[in-house]
Amino acid sequence: MRTTPDALRDAVARIAPSRLPTLTQHLFETTTNVQQTQSLAPLRAFVHSLERIVDAGEQDPTEAIAEIRAIRDAAEAEAGL
Numbered sequence: 001m002r003t004t005p006d007a008l009r010d011a012v013a014r015i016a017p018s019r020l021p022t023l024t025q026h027l028f029e030t031t032t033n034v035q036q037t038q039s040l041a042p043l044r045a046f047v048h049s050l051e052r053i054v055d056a057g058e059q060d061p062t063e064a065i066a067e068i069r070a071i072r073d074a075a076e077a078e079a080g081l
Contacts, residue, residue: 012027014063016050043072
């Protein structure tokens with residue numbers, strides 16, 4: 001799995017489609033911060049936001065949780081963490 005902005009946007013669309021516009025803006029700010037700071041901390045904060053959305057949802061969170069973990073794991077692997 002790649003952690004490109006498009007891949008992350010696709011994940012957001014699957015996890016919380018009604019919040020896509022807001023989360024897309026948050027994702028844009030996150031990727032900019034990651035590039036500027038050379039740190040995954042902004043990405044971790046974004047993933048934490050997704051986790052909170054999943055926790056508040058009424059649907060079975062299993063698939064969303066797996067998607068979030070895959071995003072985080074791929075980002076950490078690409079960063080060599």
